[in-house]
Amino acid sequence: MKTYTAHIAVTLRRAILDVQGKAVEHALHSLHMPGLTNVRIGKHIELHVQASDQESASAMIREACDKLLTNPVMEDYTFTLHEGEAA
């Protein structure tokens, strides 16, 4: 068994209005940072995976995302996986 570290980014689908992102964008502009636009806010999930190889680690991450971590109707996810426990 090896340990892998996964970083998962969960984002709202493009077609869905991100009101939290809009609020943050408005706040950035109020703070005189007009160059920052199209803010979208999602979740970042970091976890350790105990698996025999990278492929089965990926499969476990996908299962966790599909079953629990994301709402497949409204959200997309991407993840990166690397061996070891470092961040």
Added chain:
Amino acid sequence: MKTYTAHIAVTLRRAILDVQGKAVEHALHSLHMPGLTNVRIGKHIELHVQASDQESASAMIREACDKLLTNPVMEDYTFTLHEGEAA
């Protein structure tokens, strides 16, 4: 002016107990996924930056993180920056 896309990951500092992460980890184990551990949950922020070059784009992201997007006492952030509007 060029457009850059930034992906920012905001995470709770290691020393701080992540109760949301603990709850998710417990739920994963209840769903028969014991191989997933050390879950930590943070924010993922995606935005476009209008800047003359990569260096000033980075500086704008750091300013936004320090002033608004993160709580420097409790949170750390990392970001990646690439040219263009693609995700």
